Amino acid sequence: MVTNGFFIYIFFFFTLLYQTVPCGKFLCIVGSGPAGFYTAQHLIKNEPNIEIDMFEKLPVPFGLVRYGVAPDHADVKNVINTFTSIAKSGRLQFIGNVTVGKDVTLNDLRTAYDVVVLAYGAAQDRWLGIPGENFENVVSARKFVGWYNGLPEESNLQLNLNVETAVIIGQGNVALDIARILLTPIEILEKTDIAQHALQALKESRIRNVKLVGRRGPLQVAFTIKELREMIKLPEVSNRIHLEDRDYIEACIPKTSRPRRRITELLLQSANTKQAEVKDAPKQWELIFHRTPVEIVKSENQRSVEGLVVGINRLKGDNWENPQIEDTGLRETIPCGMIIKSIGYKSLPLSEELPFDHIRGVIRQKEGRVEGMSGVFCSGWVASGPVGVIASTLQSGHDVGKRILEDLRKGNCASSTEKPGRDVILSQLATKGVEPVTFVEWETLDNEERERGKNQKKPREKIIDVREMIDIAKKAQS
């Protein structure tokens, strides 16, 4: 009797285990940046009965942490340690070098997995839509950052740094990152993990003056104070902050929140520094406000850029946080030899069936659930738009993770049949000759990059060519 009772107890115990996730246990995440990893983190911590596969287009993981964060911001990349422990937890399998949308389709994934989480970020540019935007030496910030960070597809970016003045359109943190990389002394850059081709180009760069041009005013700068301080402290670099109505700004300050007050005070204080004190600085950056790009011009003899024509704005309305921008009709030309557009990014739909908002460049979703596609979720920039630091993506990942578990536990599932999981996908990939890269193989590549970095006194020497990445990654196994 006791024995029977014992077995009945065990039976119910195991039934209960299965009951926690009635809909199934195979999940996949598309994208291995912060959004993918933080969503995975939430799922792993809160649900023992699921397995997660993480697909990534490149052979290497970590997304913008590897390819977006500036080379001289190494501490921000510490999150890689967190992601590495998630990848090695035994609950997640990294499958790199697989392009969803090409090697496998969204439908293939929905057939194989109970849940699909789209976390593939925003890899497209936004466009100003002005004449001359296609000229040489006019590039998006996204491409420029990819170039100095060793993103394979930008390694051959055509840039002419043999000019004196670069204009950056936009006043966010990405704009400051680019200005800082253009002006930082080479002795500092050469000790970072900046891509070798970029380091070489920057050694030969003639750029002395970087102008950051924004439509709005000092009270609306989108960059944050830490990054502004870094700019002010750049060695051998002076700055010029073009303030037009200091009294108005000072009057607004008491009405602002602490963060806005502190950064505005820092701007005012820096604008006070007399130019004479730093007149011998060989390089300079400038903040130019109230200017909207209207046209890019080049001289008739040259193929490259000569200047940016801008319209002069005034700001209206009582809401200084979100003022209306009014064109005064006045125009001026800012001479320059290079233009970098730092105006944000967009996503693209991974498949035609994906409900997509083409104006905002995001997937149509509510609370992470993709509209009209049960079992499909999205997380990070592809869901919210390309705004936010890693900390906000952490939040997004955990929120979406919660919704996924809610749905799985309620029984709101894609179907009642059992899903096959990763094997069917892997055999499909094998038939197509795709070579998936595992996390252990990434670690081989990781070690090689660090080894090569040692010779150059850099934390790592990033490998730029995808074929080389795969060959090195798989070398230990051959």
Place this chain on the structure above:
Amino acid sequence: MRRVSHTRNYIIRKSKERDRKLRLFASTLPAGALFRITGACEGTLSCSTCHLIFKKEDYDKLPDKPSDEEMDMLDLAYGLCDTSRLGCQITLTESMDGIVVTIPAQVADARNR
């Protein structure tokens, strides 16, 4: 990945706004040991995920005032208030045992400030 041990009572109450979103880790805790709470950037003042809110009287008693660098990162934190600190910059000691800190539920984009 180790969690804060609640029996130490350094943190005894979570925000009413529900779950913590930060990942807390504590260094090893033999009796009387000091520890710090760190977040995503591992205590390097590169994020705001270890944001803690103290009561005024406890805040005033914290030995080290926040540096400009800490204030800069705090400016990005959701729910910022006058008694906010970044946990990674505070060495917690036995004398602080039992104090109550609030951990805000969310982290938010810096540009919403």
